[in-house]
Amino acid sequence: MSLAATIYNNLFRRNFVMVGAVMGGAFAADIAFDVYSQRFWDWKNQGRQWKDIRQKYLLSEDD
Template sequence: MALSQTIYNTVFRRNYIFVGAVFVGAFAFEMAFDTISDKVWDRLNAGRQWKDIRHRYVQDEE
């Protein structure tokens, strides 16, 4: 009971804190989801992306 009361008093009691917590949570979720999605995409398409085959087509200007 004490934990739920503490969470209520710190987050849900004031609207501006609740809205801020929602925005921070959404931003953190977006960053984590994008990072994980990029890693999965890179793993599934390894060897077929420009960053993997660039050295075959672009020559250094040295």
């Protein structure tokens, strides 16, 4: 059996299975996009974000 026939028989033959596969794929793509866009943002703005410069502006307990 070819790969295309296997995919058709397992995913696209029944509507509810196809909808579930599409929804699961969309959910996974959304999470992946969020993670990689956050990493890119942090990489491009390194040293300019509050999490990077917080120690310069917060007073320690000794002061």
